[in-house]
Amino acid sequence: HPKSVIGVGASSLRTICYLQAQDKVVGVEAAEKKDIPRCVYNHVFHDKFANLPVIGEGGSNGTTPNEEAISDLAPDVIFTTIDKEKADTLQQRTGVPVVCVAVYNRVFSDSFYKSIELMGKVLNKDKRATEIIDYMKKTEADLTSRVKNVTPKSAYAAGISYRGAHGFAGTEAGFPPFAILNMKNIADVNDKKGPYDIDLEKVSADQPDCIFIESNNFKMVEKDIQQNPGYFKNLKAVQNKQVFSLVSYRFYATNVELAIANCYQVGHCAYPEAFGDIDPTKKLDEITSFFVGKPVSADLAKIGCSFKKYDLAA
Structure with missing residues (x-):
């Protein structure tokens, strides 16, 4: 059960927040330090993230992690959406276990559910992961049933x-x-x-x-x-x-x-x-x-x- 985590790349930190594990986060990308209301998780938890050490650029500047900064923080696990090859290199150089998850661009998607499930397991947030997936599936069913006969x-x-x-x-x-x-x-x-x-x-x-x-x-x-x-x-x-x-x-x-x-x-x-x-x-x-x-x-x-x-x- 990791006590300290970081997220590298688009969607990583957001999913940590959805799983109510934001208190375990010990470092963030520079892009996550700006208060952006349209990036809801970032806005809601801005006060927490603004004071954390920077572990890379992030955002439109790319997701090259700062390996030295990550090694210094020594988190228990890194969640990332970077490709497998880069993730393997990051794990080797920092000595920190890296978990790869998908970037989700659709609204209701299996890739999102799989990311939630996997991260929920690693973070010991299985109950919350199930809640999110159930909520999403129920919401999708509600939307589709409303337009069935229109x-x-x-x-x-x-x-x-x-x-x-x-x-x-x-x-x-x-x-x-x-x-x-x-x-x-x-x-x-x-x-x-x-x-x-x-x-x-x-x-x-x-x-x-x-x-x-x-x-x-x-x-x-x-x-x-x-x-x-x-x-x-x-x-x-x-x-x-x-x-x-x-x-x-x-x-x-x-x-x-x-x-x-x-x-x-x-x-x-x-x-x-x-x-x-x-x-x-x-x-x-x-x-x-x-x-x-x-x-x-x-x-x-x-x-x-x-x-x-x-x-x-x-």
């Missing part, structure tokens, strides 16, 4: 963050909140996978029923509107006031609690009858309270990230 709507996700901020053209094929709710994502075209910049002619040609915009990138979308107001006024979703916000959930990989909250926001906006009992902001707080022990919607709203309706024709 007529699927078409949708477009705009301002999607990937390697920085993007405007209206920034979208994603296979966008998880659309996929789980069986929506027709107009960005799903044959050769595309993951985030990319779409040809705006396709959006106007397909005329999606609903448009969702990541609120943290809305200022960039506003610039697009100023440059081409006629284009936006001709979109059916804009005319019908079916444009809504999302909270960006990718920051140092997927923040699962925000991704799930976005699923409920999409469902609530696209299928109000099927999600009539859901207040997306309250649901967000309920979900973050389960994962990291604290509601965060008020803190997110302070940085312009909240669930709302947009009027792009105004």
Whole structure:
């Protein structure tokens, strides 16, 4: 039963926090020392992590661990999402057992469940690991059952963050909140996978029923509107006031609690009858309270990230 641990690479520290083992953490990557509300675990436990020694850069600067700093801390175990070869080298050079886990980019995925299960075992947090997996499976079943009998709507996700901020053209094929709710994502075209910049002619040609915009990138979308107001006024979703916000959930990989909250926001906006009992902001707080022990919607709203309706024709 390890008393001291560190996480190296995207998702590692987040999963430790989900498993309620953050008090065992003895060092963090430099990227984890900034207080970033969109990176929920980092924000909630910022006061603890801000005072810990640095064990590498992390974040967009890459995940090269500082072997000397890690050796000095002598943790009982290292959890990492770096590749096996690098992990073997890290174990040899520091003399600390290294456990490799997957980076999870989808919302409900076996790779996430396996990471939770394995880390739960190592951390002696099996009960919490089971709670998380049960919660996720129950949530997935709730979402899919709500849309079982609805007529699927078409949708477009705009301002999607990937390697920085993007405007209206920034979208994603296979966008998880659309996929789980069986929506027709107009960005799903044959050769595309993951985030990319779409040809705006396709959006106007397909005329999606609903448009969702990541609120943290809305200022960039506003610039697009100023440059081409006629284009936006001709979109059916804009005319019908079916444009809504999302909270960006990718920051140092997927923040699962925000991704799930976005699923409920999409469902609530696209299928109000099927999600009539859901207040997306309250649901967000309920979900973050389960994962990291604290509601965060008020803190997110302070940085312009909240669930709302947009009027792009105004």
